[in-house]
Amino acid sequence: xxxxxxxxxxxxxxxxxxxxxxxxxxxxxxxxxxxxxxxxxxxxxxxxxxxxxxxxxxxxxxxxxxxxxxxxxxxxxxxxxxxxxxxxxxxxxxxxxxxxxxxxxxxxxxxxxxxxxxxxxxxxxxxxxxxxxxxxxxxxxxxxxxxxxxxxxxxxxxxxxxxxxxxxxxxxxxxxxxxxxxxxxxxxxxxxxxxxxxxxxxxxxxxxxxxxxxxxxxxxxxxxxxxxxxxxxxxxxxxxxxxxxxxxxxxxxxxxxxxxxxxxxxxxxxxxxxxxxxxxxxxxxxxxxxxxxxxxxxxxxxxxxxxxxxxxxxxxxxxxxxxxxxxxxxxxxxxxxxx
Amino acid sequence: xxxxxxxxxxxxxxxxxxxxxxxxxxxxxxxxxxxxxxxxxxxxxxxxxxxxxxxxxxxxxxxxxxxxxxxxxxxxxxxxxxxxxxxxxxxxxxxxxxxxxxxxxxxxxxxxxxxxxxxxxxxxxxxxxxxxxxxxxxxxxxxxxxxxxxxxxxxxxxxxxxxxxxxxxxxxxxxxxxxxxxxxxxxxxxxxxxxxxxxxxxxxxxxxxxxxxxxxxxxxxxxxxxxxxxxxxxxxxxxxxxxxxxxxxxxxxxxxxxxxxxxxxxxxxxxxxxxxxxxxxxxxxxxxxxxxxxxxxxxxxxxxxxxxxxxxxxxxxxxxxxxxxxxxxxxxxxxxxxxxxxxxxxxxxxxxxxxxxxxxxxxxxxxxxxxxxxxxxxxxxxxxxxxxxxxxx
Numbered sequence: 001x002x003x004x005x006x007x008x009x010x011x012x013x014x015x016x017x018x019x020x021x022x023x024x025x026x027x028x029x030x031x032x033x034x035x036x037x038x039x040x041x042x043x044x045x046x047x048x049x050x051x052x053x054x055x056x057x058x059x060x061x062x063x064x065x066x067x068x069x070x071x072x073x074x075x076x077x078x079x080x081x082x083x084x085x086x087x088x089x090x091x092x093x094x095x096x097x098x099x100x101x102x103x104x105x106x107x108x109x110x111x112x113x114x115x116x117x118x119x120x121x122x123x124x125x126x127x128x129x130x131x132x133x134x135x136x137x138x139x140x141x142x143x144x145x146x147x148x149x150x151x152x153x154x155x156x157x158x159x160x161x162x163x164x165x166x167x168x169x170x171x172x173x174x175x176x177x178x179x180x181x182x183x184x185x186x187x188x189x190x191x192x193x194x195x196x197x198x199x200x201x202x203x204x205x206x207x208x209x210x211x212x213x214x215x216x217x218x219x220x221x222x223x224x225x226x227x228x229x230x231x232x233x234x235x236x237x238x239x240x241x242x243x244x245x246x247x248x249x250x251x252x253x254x255x256x257x258x259x260x261x262x263x264x265x266x267x268x269x270x271x272x273x274x275x276x277x278x279x280x281x282x283x284x285x286x287x288x289x290x291x292x293x294x295x296x297x298x299x300x301x302x303x304x305x306x307x308x309x310x311x312x313x314x315x316x317x318x319x320x321x322x323x324x325x326x327x328x329x330x331x332x333x334x335x336x337x338x339x
Numbered sequence: 340x341x342x343x344x345x346x347x348x349x350x351x352x353x354x355x356x357x358x359x360x361x362x363x364x365x366x367x368x369x370x371x372x373x374x375x376x377x378x379x380x381x382x383x384x385x386x387x388x389x390x391x392x393x394x395x396x397x398x399x400x401x402x403x404x405x406x407x408x409x410x411x412x413x414x415x416x417x418x419x420x421x422x423x424x425x426x427x428x429x430x431x432x433x434x435x436x437x438x439x440x441x442x443x444x445x446x447x448x449x450x451x452x453x454x455x456x457x458x459x460x461x462x463x464x465x466x467x468x469x470x471x472x473x474x475x476x477x478x479x480x481x482x483x484x485x486x487x488x489x490x491x492x493x494x495x496x497x498x499x500x501x502x503x504x505x506x507x508x509x510x511x512x513x514x515x516x517x518x519x520x521x522x523x524x525x526x527x528x529x530x531x532x533x534x535x536x537x538x539x540x541x542x543x544x545x546x547x548x549x550x551x552x553x554x555x556x557x558x559x560x561x562x563x564x565x566x567x568x569x570x571x572x573x574x575x576x577x578x579x580x581x582x583x584x585x586x587x588x589x590x591x592x593x594x595x596x597x598x599x600x601x602x603x604x605x606x607x608x609x610x611x612x613x614x615x616x617x618x619x620x621x622x623x624x625x626x627x628x629x630x631x632x633x634x635x636x637x638x639x640x641x642x643x644x645x646x647x648x649x650x651x652x653x654x655x656x657x658x659x660x661x662x663x664x665x666x667x668x669x670x671x672x673x674x675x676x677x678x679x680x681x682x683x684x685x686x687x688x689x690x691x692x693x694x695x696x697x698x699x700x701x702x703x704x705x706x707x708x709x710x711x712x713x714x715x716x717x718x719x720x721x722x723x724x725x726x727x728x729x730x731x732x
Contacts, residue, residue: 086689090698093391114696115391135588145587147508152685153693158403161415172508172589173405174599175690176679188488189507190598192588232390 026098026234035077038064039097042082042178045203046311046319047103056080059310060101063122063228063245066300067099070244070292075299084177086153089114092231099241101228103197105155110229119241121227123311124323124332126220127159128198130205133215135192140219144169149182149191151175159222160195183207186214197224202317240286247293249335250275251302253326258301261294274338282338293338303333382699397695398423404690406681408597419691426686427708433603433682434669434712440608441668442661445615450645452620463616471613476674478610482602483678490598493589504583510596511583520577527570528563535559599680603672611668615661622657623649654727662720666713673709683708 030036040048040060048058065075081097092100093115103125104110106118129140137143140163150157152175164171174191176182183204186194194204198220205211228245230238251257254272256264265276273279276294283290300306307324308314325331352358386393398420405415410428413421452463470478488507491497496506504511542553571577583593626649634644675682676689683705692701 086693089693089696093389093696093698110696112390113392115386115389143588145589145591147589152679152690157690158415158694161403161405164405165415171405173407174679175407175681175685177676177689181679184484189492190488233388 025237026231027237027240030071030098035079036064036068036071036099037079037081037097039081039083039088039091039100039102040064041102042084043180044103044200045206046199046315046317047203057310059122059306060103062300062306062310063101064099066244066248066296067241069296069299070240070288073289073295085151086177089116092116092229099228099230103200103226104229106225106227107155115232116229117232117238119228119230119238120245121225122245123199123226125197125199125224125226127156127195127222127224128201128220129217130186130194130201130214131192131217133213137217140217140221141167143171143193145171146192147172147174147190148193148195149174149176149185150195151179151182152177155224156196163221179204197226199311199319202319206316243286244296246335247275247296247338248303248306249333250338251297252304253328253335256297256302257305258298261298265294271338391696393697393700395700397697402691402694404694406686408600408681419695422691423687423704426681426683429681430672430683433600433607433675433680434672436604437607437611437668437672438665440604441611441615441664444608444612446619448612448616449619449623452616453623467613467616470609475606475610475671476677478606479602479674479678482605483598487598487602493585502582504590507598508589509598510601511590511593513580513582514592514594516579516581518577518579520574523574524567524571528567531563531566535562599678602678603675603680607668607671611664614664618657618660618664622653625656626652655729658720658724658727662717665716665720669712669716670709
């Protein structure tokens with residue numbers, strides 16, 4: 001009967017520790033911490049990729065940096081958590097991260113039953129197939145009987161089954177947790193085809209030993225709108241993430257970029273004036289500094305800049321703007337007005 | 340003239356050790372229940388607050404994804420519940436095969452370790468010390484990424500005749516299909532087993548009564564193989580083999596052992612066998628040497644001594660730690676997730692969890708399953724242990 005004291009102490013401590021976990025919104029917690037916990041992918045060139053010094057770059061990383069710039073006026077107030085496709089949603093639901101910016105597809109079940117909110121679309125994607133040229137296949141319709149590598153726990157896995165079933169073709173799925181393992185298996189010949197979002201296929205291809213031997217098939221078999229995600233239950237945080245995206249798209253539309261932002265503050269265009277906080281009090285609406293939108297553009301850039309330097313013309317991936325061009329240039333990127 | 344008796348005052352009830360003991364038990368139990376309820380309530384209210392679906396209804400909705408190895412019928416239109424069974428069977432398959440293989444290798448190596456032949460015992464020692472001291476996950480990667488990845492492409496398969504093919508996609512062997520009339524072969528087999536058992540019993544009795552021996556092994560073996568084979572021939576060979584054939588990208592038809600399964604099985608059994616070998620060695624060495632000497636002086640040869648005298652006594656020492664190894668192997672099979680073998684952790688606690696977002700339910704089910712499997716194994720081994728115990732007369 002000597003051991004009861006520590007037991008009781010432990011019990012009381014754990015009970016009190018859990019009670020604390022109830023309170024506080026995400027936004028309050030972030031402000032208290034002084035940084036944003038951002039979930040990114042486990043290594044995908046153009047989206048989130050660490051260089052040899054451990055610095056992350058990519059579209060998904062830039063979205064996080066933009067949110068940090070909006071909230072703290074400093075794009076470096078971040079803590080990155082690399083996550084596999086299988087881990088990502090649980091990490092967000094459980095509060096391990098504040099925002100998930102990891103090429104995640106916006107779907108109805110994630111938006112409802114899984115308790116998440118998609119804040120917008122940073123990249124309009126679609127699923128495709130990457131094959132070795134030696135197979136001599138030029139269409140996905142000729143993949144009957146193929147062995148297909150796919151990442152576990154993705155919408156890709158579901159679309160793959162749908163596509164082959166609808167086309168009355170057979171296939172053998174090989175599912176890995178990490179996209180790198182899928183790519184290695186394609187190289188080794190464990191599978192004939194690697195399927196993923198097309199942007200990922202281009203990114204995976206440049207990581208292969210001989211990228212020229214592989215080709216992306218023309219078929220796009222799904223809609224994959226990718227964007228940042230937050231938990232249900234904190235509308236202020238949701239609004240902040242959503243409008244950080246819109247600010248970047250609006251900035252591109254209005255011709256404001258990271259280089260000319262100071263100059264543009266002198267612009268006579270009322271839209272630009274509101275965007276850059278010269279006129280109106282768009283900061284107060286969000287509980288932020290009045291020039292927060294200008295800070296985002298200055299420190300991270302407008303949408304076009306981010307696209308070009310990570311996946312577009314200024315990057316090794318050289319992906320066309322396509323669907324991701326602005327709405328007035330034939331694409332789908334469209335932001336509600338700042339007003 | 341009597342001293343006033345020193346009757347001790349009755350101690351207050353809180354100093355009564357029995358009352359105290361009961362009180363502390365009640366406090367501990369209440370604390371545990373309250374703690375458990377608090378966790379449950381906390382999870383419930385958080386799920387409600389975040390609007391995350393809960394409950395087990397998701398098990399009935401269709402999964403929408405395919406699985407590479409299924410022992411029961413499954414397609415992407417099957418339910419998540421069906422995924423659970425597929426994944427559970429895959430776990431059980433690799434665990435059961437692993438336990439059998441590990442036991443075989445373990446006993447062989449354990450006995451070899453005690454061999455008088457210097458080379459054999461050193462080889463056994465080298466094997467044990469190497470594989471016991473390398474982390475299991477690393478060994479799985481070794482077999483999967485280093486060994487089985489070096490296999491040729493389907494078109495350049497290594498092959499044995501036109502029946503067995505080995506390539507990077509797996510090992511393809513012919514698949515037998517039973518035809519009408521095969522049931523007679525099964526009947527013959529059952530008949531042979533019953534007959535063999537009767538003969539063995541009769542021979543045993545006769546030997547006890549008269550001391551005459553009967554060539555029991557060869558006779559029962561001939562019976563067990565001969566009778567079914569004869570029936571098979573009489574019934575007109577009611578068995579068709581489906582051979583694997585290269586069609587398009589892959590071999591089709593036949594049975595396939597996928598490399599994910601092969602490397603997991605190899606790593607699990609080779610790793611666990613090292614521990615079993617040491618257990619077997621210690622068990623054998625725990626049997627007094629006098630037993631061996633006594634057996635030799637009775638005229639038994641070394642094989643008989645091992646089989647009839649040493650092993651039965653050694654088993655008493657071997658079985659309890661062996662149970663632990665079986666449990667370890669089963670639980671270690673969850674490392675399958677690392678190489679994409681569709682086991683319970685990979686397919687159910689991984690993919691299903693991710694597609695439905697119902698983390699608590701999926702993890703709870705998975706934990707319950709591993710607990711059940713482990714308890715079943717120890718139940719079975721405890722039963723066997725009681726049988727192998729020293730019978731005292």
